[in-house]
Amino acid sequence: MSDFLIDEELLAAIDMGSNSFHLAIAKVDHGEVKKVVSMSEKVQLAAGLDEDENLTEAAQQRGLACLARFVGRLSSVQTNRLRIVATNALRQAKNGHEFMQKAAEILPKPIEIIAGREEARLIYLGVSHTMANGGRRLVVDIGGGSTEFIIGEEFEPIHTESLQMGCVVFTNRFFPNGDISHKNFQKAFVAACKELTAIANTYRAEGWDTAVGSSGTIKACRQIMINMGLSDEQESITREGLEKLKDKLLKYKHVSDLDFDGLKEDRRAVLPAGLAILYAIFEVMEIDRLMFSDGALREGVMYDLLGRFKHEDIRDRSVQALVGRYGADVKQADRVVKTAQHLFENVADDLKLTNEDSDLLRRAAYLHEIGLAISHGGYHRHGAYLLQHSDIPGFSQIDQNHLSELVAHHRRKIKSEAKNETLRHGGMSLVYLCLLLRLAVLLNHSRSDEMLPAIELKVLNEQQWQLTVSGDAKQWPLLVADLHDEQTQFKHWDIDLIIQSEKFID
Incomplete structure (x- = not known):
């Protein structure tokens, strides 16, 4: 393919x-x-x-x-x-x-x-591909459970944030029975303002040339305002128009009474909460005019996927950024990556591993030592924690869990019960990748550019792997000792590692 x-x-x-x-x-x-x-x-x-x-x-x-x-x-x-x-x-x-x-x-x-900031990044990608105007943009997307804010230029986000306020969550919290009043609208507005204080100063200081909204809540408010003659000549949402829409909304007593032209039935119940959030955004972020984009998360997801096929994968840029941020040894990472890819190619067909598995192993090999930035002791655990809990552009939470598992098990002892946790996260393919990374790291323990012996890995059956080391094993005493120790660890995960060379047969 x-x-x-x-x-x-x-x-x-x-x-x-x-x-x-x-x-x-x-x-x-x-x-x-x-x-x-x-x-x-x-x-x-x-x-x-x-x-x-x-x-x-x-x-x-x-x-x-x-x-x-x-x-x-x-x-x-x-x-x-x-x-x-x-x-x-x-x-x-x-x-x-x-x-x-x-x-x-x-x-x-x-x-x-996907994490909130990753959602924000993808939303920005979707919006930026559907907007003709350039310059710096503020993009706002009010969802059901969260609201994303992004400042970016062209196709690159500069700031991404996700706040815990959305039209469904705020509807349940402030308009649970569908009743509309000045009091509950004000409560929703104040709650949104409080959320916004976390980012307002930073975003206003960064500045933007145009403000753009996307997705359902903003689309619904804009359409109502267009039909009521409250938008400007470019059919954008203005502060003055939004104020008038709020006043008209508060004349109703219940969401079932709302009869705005252009309001879809499935948007009726969440309109008061969505409008309260939007009104707060205009006030706190000091927005006067908000344009609208049809691009949103799903478009961003597809453009991101397209980039992966074109070898413009944001995940690889994120990996290199993490290597740089935590000062990992790039030469050692390259050595481990090269060995891991060689081992993977040896066994991929027999173990039914995919191209996605290859990418995962390669990225984990680049990142396996980032925990050293925290402490040498147990650095594999520190690295695993960073990968599980960081916001990493391009990666889903499942992706990060898989990376975390690989880095967590790339050294030291592995317990039998840990295999079940790895299986739960990613099945047997993740178990196999953990073992391949362990071998790749072990084979590069010398951290040297000197040529390693030729290594070939073969799958004999479901429970036996054979590692062949070319040449006289006496030339590699430390490597042989490490491989002996590793046989014990492999057995904990139900794999017999058989080691062979010309003068050393396991």
């Missing part, structure tokens, strides 16, 4: 938002993503979080039914050209793994739960 997309081939993205789920299918036309199919359903996953932050069964069933309908439209899209991302509701849900296990039976590939 070619690594490159060609014109007319399809990409697809499923965006599992806290309020709505979206499916977009697009073709690639001269490097641009052109949507050919677009579906959206109001699932309100965030509204299905109970007081213990668990997704209710009803919410899960709404989500699963929607995903099943989406899958019916994906028959013409190859699996490696599809990404499925989930946002704030699944970030918050304590039982999110239960929903994901059920969804795995429906979906052709796993769901990626």
Whole structure:
């Protein structure tokens, strides 16, 4: 299969938002993503979080039914050209793994739960590819569970933030029965202002040339204002128009009474909360005019996917940035990467490992020593913690968990019970990658550019690997000793490592 997309081939993205789920299918036309199919359903996953932050069964069933309908439209899209991302509701849900296990039976590939800042980065990517104007932009996206803020230029974000306020969450909190009053609107407004204080000074100091909004809440408010003659000549949202819309909204007593021209039924219940958040954003961020972009998270996901096929993968830039930030030894990382890739090529077919597995192993090999920036003692654990809990552009939480597992187990003893945890995170392929990284690191313990002996790894069966070291083993006494020790560790994970050379046979 070619690594490159060609014109007319399809990409697809499923965006599992806290309020709505979206499916977009697009073709690639001269490097641009052109949507050919677009579906959206109001699932309100965030509204299905109970007081213990668990997704209710009803919410899960709404989500699963929607995903099943989406899958019916994906028959013409190859699996490696599809990404499925989930946002704030699944970030918050304590039982999110239960929903994901059920969804795995429906979906052709796993769901990626993305961090708030990664969501912001992808939103900016989607917006920037659909906007003609240049200069510095502030992009605002009010979702169901969170609101993302990005300042960027061209296609590069400068600041990304995700705040815990959204139209569904604020509806449940301030308008639970659908009642509208000055009092509950003011409470929602003040709560949003408090959230915004965390970023307001930094963002205002950075500045921007144009402000752009995206997604459902801002789209709905803008359309109502256009129909009421409250927008400007470019059909943008203005501070004056927003003030008038707020005054008109507060004349109603209940969301069921709202009769704004252009207000869709599925947007009615969350409009007061969404408007309160938008009103607070205008006030605190001192915005006078907000343009609108049709680009959003799903478009950003597809452009990001397109970049991966074009070898412009943000994940590789993020890995190199982490290596630089934590001062890792680049030469040693390169040695380990080279050895890991050689070992991977030896066994990939027998172990049914994929190109994605190869990329994961390569990135973990680059990052395996970043924990040294914290402490030499237990640095593999420090590195694993950094990878699990950092905001890393391009990586989902699942991706980061996989990297963390690899780095956590690349040295020292590995316990039998740790295999079960690794299996839970990524199956047998992740177990195999952990063992391959251990070997690659071990074979480069000398941290030397001197030639290593020729190494070949072979899978004899499910429980036996054979490592052949060319030449006289007496030339490599420390290596042989390390390999002896490593045999014990491999047995803890149910693999017999057989070592052979001309004058040393295990």
